């Protein structure tokens with residue numbers, strides 16, 4: 001094994017069937033690694049493996065894993081050393097889902113649980129179960145895919161924001177715990193990346209249109225983000241905040257927290273979709289009657 005963690009690695013990538021996860025798997029294979037492509041959609045994971053086979057460098061195996069199911073994650077951790085020919089040297093907790101468009105109070109407990117099980121618990125348990133194997137490798141690496149949502153507190157995205165904030169806190173804590181060792185943890189915090197996350201998620205109404213437009217117009221490519229993150233982990237860097245807008249949010253939140261909170265509130269007030277959700281919630285408590293226009297704009301499922 002070379003000294004660069006992403007080269008000739010024994011790697012596990014969750015959510016490897018699409019988007020950033022697929023880009024991680026392809027780039028790792030290009031760097032001569034063996035990759036276990038785990039996904040809840042085994043057909044998509046198998047397609048990633050076919051792409052790696054066609055490229056003719058690296059080795060890959062597709063495996064079913066629902067990261068929301070701790071037994072699946074345990075099985076993945078147990079089987080990885082056999083399938084990779086040794087203990088996992090690089091674990092990428094990437095699988096995640098998009099959710100947004102409703103304010104707290106209108107999200108519903110089922111959606112909260114769905115989002116946190118995948119986006120938070122999946123990465124917490126993935127880190128817990130794989131760290132012992134990473135410690136067995138000479139220079140192990142852990143990459144957790146969070147988001148700029150971890151620190152942006154954008155209105156209408158609470159279920160997503162909370163999960164990603166947890167992943168950021170988890171990664172920062174692990175970084176302190178790995179200090180002085182040869183292991184490195186990296187947390188990826190992008191704004192928009194061009195993938196299927198919005199189309200496949202639970203994003204409702206106007207929020208979906210906004211997410212798709214921003215992804216199309218401002219989204220980085222998954223390949224670029226994956227390469228940058230692997231290089232950062234090779235160098236032992238904790239944070240990858242790839243885009244300018246994510247960096248600006250990060251700085252504004254820390255330097256001017258009250259101004260930032262005011263701006264986020266303003267955004268909430270001018271978002272028509274959230275205004276509708278607020279009026280519907282108020283109606284259910286008898287406080288207000290929604291207008292006809294507002295009723296027309298209520299998305300399915302509210």
Ligand SMILES: NC(=O)c1ccc[n+]([C@@H]2O[C@H](COP(=O)([O-])OP(=O)(O)OC[C@H]3O[C@@H](n4cnc5c(N)ncnc54)[C@H](O)[C@@H]3O)[C@@H](O)[C@H]2O)c1
Pocket residue numbers: 014015016017018019020021038039040041044065066067068094095096097098118145146147148189190191192193194195196197198200215
């Ligand atoms: N695309 C963006 O703009 C963006 C921005 C910030 C963070 N992220 C994060 O990047 C990560 C990857 O998402 P993406 O954008 O590539 O989306 P994507 O939808 O293209 O890919 C996600 C993959 O995860 C798989 N998956 C979903 N639920 C799963 C589960 N329970 N168990 C195992 N696999 C599951 C899907 O089948 C899919 O193959 C996510 O954690 C997402 O939150 C994405």
